[in-house]
Amino acid sequence: MADLNRQRLLNLLTIPGNNTCAECGEPDPEWASCTIGIFLCERCAGLHRSLGTDYSRVKSIRLDNWDTDHVKNMEAMGNEKANALHEKHRPAFYKKPTRSDPPILHKEWVNAKYSRKEFDVVDKQLSYTSSTKEGILMKRGKDDKKYNRRKFILSRSENKMIYYPKDTITSSTKPKAEICLDDINLVFVPDKMQHANGMQISYLLKGSTRNIFVYTDDSKDIVDWYLAIRAAKLERRRIAFPDRDEKDLAEDLTQDFLMEGYLSKMGPRNEPFKRRWFSLDKRKLMYYEDKLNPFPKGERFIGHRDGGFSVSMRAADVRVPHGYTFTLHMPNRDFILCAETREDMDQWICALQRVIETPLTPQDTKVASQLVHKRHESFITMKK
Numbered sequence: 001m002a003d004l005n006r007q008r009l010l011n012l013l014t015i016p017g018n019n020t021c022a023e024c025g026e027p028d029p030e031w032a033s034c035t036i037g038i039f040l041c042e043r044c045a046g047l048h049r050s051l052g053t054d055y056s057r058v059k060s061i062r063l064d065n066w067d068t069d070h071v072k073n074m075e076a077m078g079n080e081k082a083n084a085l086h087e088k089h090r091p092a093f094y095k096k097p098t099r100s101d102p103p104i105l106h107k108e109w110v111n112a113k114y115s116r117k118e119f120d121v122v123d124k125q126l127s128y129t130s131s132t133k134e135g136i137l138m139k140r141g142k143d144d145k146k147y148n149r150r151k152f153i154l155s156r157s158e159n160k161m162i163y164y165p166k167d168t169i170t171s172s173t174k175p176k177a178e179i180c181l182d183d184i185n186l187v188f189v190p191d192k193m194q195h196a197n198g199m200q201i202s203y204l205l206k207g208s209t210r211n212i213f214v215y216t217d218d219s220k221d222i223v224d225w226y227l228a229i230r231a232a233k234l235e236r237r238r239i240a241f242p243d244r245d246e247k248d249l250a251e252d253l254t255q256d257f258l259m260e261g262y263l264s265k266m267g268p269r270n271e272p273f274k275r276r277w278f279s280l281d282k283r284k285l286m287y288y289e290d291k292l293n294p295f296p297k298g299e300r301f302i303g304h305r306d307g308g309f310s311v312s313m314r315a316a317d318v319r320v321p322h323g324y325t326f327t328l329h330m331p332n333r334d335f336i337l338c339a340e341t342r343e344d345m346d347q348w349i350c351a352l353q354r355v356i357e358t359p360l361t362p363q364d365t366k367v368a369s370q371l372v373h374k375r376h377e378s379f380i381t382m383k384k
């Protein structure tokens with residue numbers, strides 16, 4: 001009987017939808033929740049286990065014993081059917097995490113879906129769906145590098161997020177910054193900040209990218225901020241483009257980095273290579289002296305191939321003692337860059353090529369004009 005049950009279970013894995021993890025899409029799941037009736041990868045099985053057996057009972061597909069009732073439950077449900085049920089009213093701004101997302105998003109996803117049942121009812125009123133949100137975030141100081149308690153307020157009607165130089169405010173306290181939500185980007189960066197709940201907020205300030213680094217000790221709290229900002233941005237897009245599909249509008253509410261890491265960069269007049277932290281987002285290549293700097297030391301818009309952008313593996317005339325050199329060609333300058341490993345170089349070239357091959361959107365053109373404008377200014381200043 002045990003063999004027969006196992007065979008019935010293994011047969012289920014060949015059904016489309018069951019061959020990837022129900023939560024994150026990782027292929028070849030080895031685990032299952034026998035009470036919910038879904039197949040899971042190892043990481044998501046761990047998250048289900050921490051929900052407690054009232055919500056989910058986790059078993060190994062191959063190593064545990066399966067009784068007939070549990071197998072029947074798996075046959076009756078399966079990943080697609082179970083997700084249609086448990087994600088029925090997931091708001092479009094609530095991104096389902098993928099394999100590459102950091103652990104915090106996976107943890108809060110599973111908690112929201114099963115223990116808090118946030119997707120069971122239409123338009124459930126939650127902390128991230130209300131039109132304003134206030135709270136304290138731990139923010140890294142611009143100069144002192146320490147994290148301090150700072151008051152943040154999000155207002156949908158004013159389309160902005162404000163933060164203050166203190167954690168308590170009176171009517172006379174002046175904000176430190178007012179950030180327009182149209183320009184804001186959010187990325188969870190636990191490794192970079194060395195904090196599991198670390199989030200990078202970026203926006204454009206006078207034509208340059210400005211970063212602030214924040215966290216809260218409670219993972220739900222920081223994810224709520226992330227969701228509240230995504231919700232506010234989607235609502236604005238919905239008003240601006242009422243005929244467009246909501247799923248399309250929610251597509252790039254926030255943009256993860258395409259690549260980040262150390263590269264060495266040669267100066268514009270062939271000065272020696274300097275090691276810098278590079279970040280590539282949708283179309284901007286930024287470099288920093290330190291990875292947690294509030295402003296990049298330099299940033300360039302990466303345009304389309306037709307605009308004179310390309311990448312090549314060369315720099316034969318440049319003497320490099322260590323590393324793997326490649327060149328990013330731009331209409332008015334070549335960037336000679338040096339990766340520390342062959343693998344790093346391949347990944348950077350691949351990521352840059354993908355950007356260069358992607359056609360420009362109207363939003364990209366807007367970003368380009370803001371950054372280009374700044375470059376023109378410095379050019380004019382130089383000529384004086």
Ligand SMILES: [Zn+2]
Pocket residue numbers: 021022023024025026040041042043044045
């Ligand atoms: Zn998974």
